[in-house]
Amino acid sequence: MNINGKLALVTGSSKRIGRAIAVELARRGARVAIHHRSRETEADAVETLNLVREAGGTGELFQAELTDMGQLEELFEGLNRTFGGLHILVNNASVFAPAVADQTTEAVWDEQMNSNAKAPFFVAQRAARLMQEGKIVSLADVAGEVIWPGYLAYSVSKAALLAVNRGLAKTYAPHIQVNAIAPGPVLFPEYYSEEQKKRAIERTLLKREGNPEDIVSAVIFLIENDYITGELIHVDGGRHLV
Numbered sequence: 001m002n003i004n005g006k007l008a009l010v011t012g013s014s015k016r017i018g019r020a021i022a023v024e025l026a027r028r029g030a031r032v033a034i035h036h037r038s039r040e041t042e043a044d045a046v047e048t049l050n051l052v053r054e055a056g057g058t059g060e061l062f063q064a065e066l067t068d069m070g071q072l073e074e075l076f077e078g079l080n081r082t083f084g085g086l087h088i089l090v091n092n093a094s095v096f097a098p099a100v101a102d103q104t105t106e107a108v109w110d111e112q113m114n115s116n117a118k119a120p121f122f123v124a125q126r127a128a129r130l131m132q133e134g135k136i137v138s139l140a141d142v143a144g145e146v147i148w149p150g151y152l153a154y155s156v157s158k159a160a161l162l163a164v165n166r167g168l169a170k171t172y173a174p175h176i177q178v179n180a181i182a183p184g185p186v187l188f189p190e191y192y193s194e195e196q197k198k199r200a201i202e203r204t205l206l207k208r209e210g211n212p213e214d215i216v217s218a219v220i221f222l223i224e225n226d227y228i229t230g231e232l233i234h235v236d237g238g239r240h241l242v
């Protein structure tokens with residue numbers, strides 16, 4: 001798919017990796033729906049929009065709590081009104097909460113599963129209804145394959161997302177290709193200590209953290225390539241082998 005002139009939605013693109021993806025899609029000529037969760041993150045989303053414009057692109061802001069089906073519905077009504085269709089979805093929004101099994105409350109479980117598995121599924125379902133032909137790329141995690149006990153509910157939610165990825169690839173073939181990327185340590189959570197960062201880097205083969213551009217280039221590759229579907233690409237410095 002040639003990205004130029006296409007309509008794209010990037011969930012959770014008010015900052016960090018989602019922002020970098022939105023800006024690059026816009027730089028390549030896509031009109032980008034910049035999604036953020038709440039009023040509190042509106043200023044960040046506006047900053048993404050400014051960067052999209054600085055890159056010579058066009059974009060629109062959309063706000064929705066994606067675990068709320070009513071808000072998700074409104075997001076797609078708004079998107080359809082504004083764009084009248086869609087070609088590219090990047091399921092980027094996610095929450096990352098540490099909790100071992102014994103400390104995993106129902107609230108933690110529900111937040112992880114709803115934000116990281118249920119929401120991407122229903123976003124993809126609604127997005128597919130707007131696509132004649134299209135690309136869906138979801139941001140997963142190697143935690144969904146190896147299952148980290150310190151982030152148990154998160155890992156299970158990303159495992160479910162990987163299953164969603166394969167299931168939707170089968171469902172929407174041949175007109176929509178559905179793929180996933182598993183980033184390694186790219187942008188650490190703000191609360192990470194130096195020790196936690198060091199340990200995460202130590203667990204990669206390449207012994208360094210990646211940067212958002214490493215993820216962006218994999219997203220662009222999966223959108224531009226028309227013969228890959230149901231795939232998972234690790235962009236993790238070899239973390240999945242350690």
Ligand SMILES: NC(=O)c1ccc[n+]([C@@H]2O[C@H](COP(=O)([O-])OP(=O)(O)OC[C@H]3O[C@@H](n4cnc5c(N)ncnc54)[C@H](OP(=O)(O)O)[C@@H]3O)[C@@H](O)[C@H]2O)c1
Pocket residue numbers: 011012013014015016017018035036037038041064065066067091092093094095096114115119139140141142182183184185186187188
């Ligand atoms: N960063 C890494 O090193 C790394 C490593 C492995 C995998 N990944 C994956 O790569 C993706 C991007 O990572 P990141 O670290 O840039 O993500 P992030 O900052 O943790 O989250 C991205 C955005 O998701 C949005 N979000 C979360 N739950 C939502 C909900 N229920 N409804 C609406 N929006 C919601 C938040 O939007 P608001 O800000 O508007 O609240 C947040 O800014 C994620 O899927 C992540 O799991 C990242």
